[in-house]
Amino acid sequence: MDKKVTIYSTNACPHCHLAKAFFKENNVEFTEHNVAEDEDKLNEMVEKSGQMGVPVIDIDGKILVGFDQEALKEALGL
Numbered sequence: 638m639d640k641k642v643t644i645y646s647t648n649a650c651p652h653c654h655l656a657k658a659f660f661k662e663n664n665v666e667f668t669e670h671n672v673a674e675d676e677d678k679l680n681e682m683v684e685k686s687g688q689m690g691v692p693v694i695d696i697d698g699k700i701l702v703g704f705d706q707e708a709l710k711e712a713l714g715l
Contacts, residue, residue: 640713642667645682645693649673652704653692659706663715 642660644667646653660667670678672691686693686700694701696712709715 640665640697641695642713643670643695644668645670645672645678645695646691647671647673650691656692656694656704656709659704659709663713665713 642665644653644656644660646657646669648671657667657669659665670682672679672682682691682693683689685695686702688702690702692702692704694709696709699712701708701712
């Protein structure tokens with residue numbers, strides 16, 4: 638799969654952990670940005686999503702907020 642996947646997350650976010658586990662189970666490569674530690678990435682996430690909540694997942698420019706397994710499967714073509 639050639640989709641570019643980025644997740645904006647924090648260490649304390651249970652839905653972020655679920656999303657990352659989902660990616661690993663499905664062999665989806667992803668880039669993670671911890672927005673609790675990186676203010677630039679926090680601002681980038683808010684610009685993309687209009688949201689302060691995590692996770693925000695960017696799949697080839699399609700923005701998903703939260704952990705929605707069905708929406709992830711669809712966006713990833715799984």
